[in-house]
Amino acid sequence: MAIRFILSDYVEIAIAFAIYDKLEDGTFTGRIPICKGAIAFALTLRECQDKLRSTLEDWILLGLKLGHSLPIID
Known part of the structure; x- marks a missing residue:
């Protein structure tokens, strides 16, 4: 049985949007x-995708730490 992490799933779904x-x-x-x-800027598309993922992860963690609710995505 594979282990699933809810926050990892949330990141993947959010990145799809x-x-x-x-x-x-x-x-x-x-x-x-x-x-x-959740926004990122970079010189290349690939770098931008990587930075956006990292920014989203930080955005989620900070929001949870501050007691904010996450938006329902899917």
């Missing part, structure tokens, strides 16, 4: 609209 844009200067931005404030 990410929106990425290429900016005029050639860099990238990524955001998850339902997770207000």
Whole structure:
């Protein structure tokens, strides 16, 4: 039986809703609209995806520490 972690599942589902844009200067931005404030900027799309995942994980942990409820995503 495989071990499942609810927060890992939450991150994967949230990342599926990410929106990425290429900016005029050639860099990238990524955001998850339902997770207000979860945004990242980077030189490449891959780096932006990695940074957004890390930002989302920090966003979740800080929100839980401060007693905020997480938005229902799926």
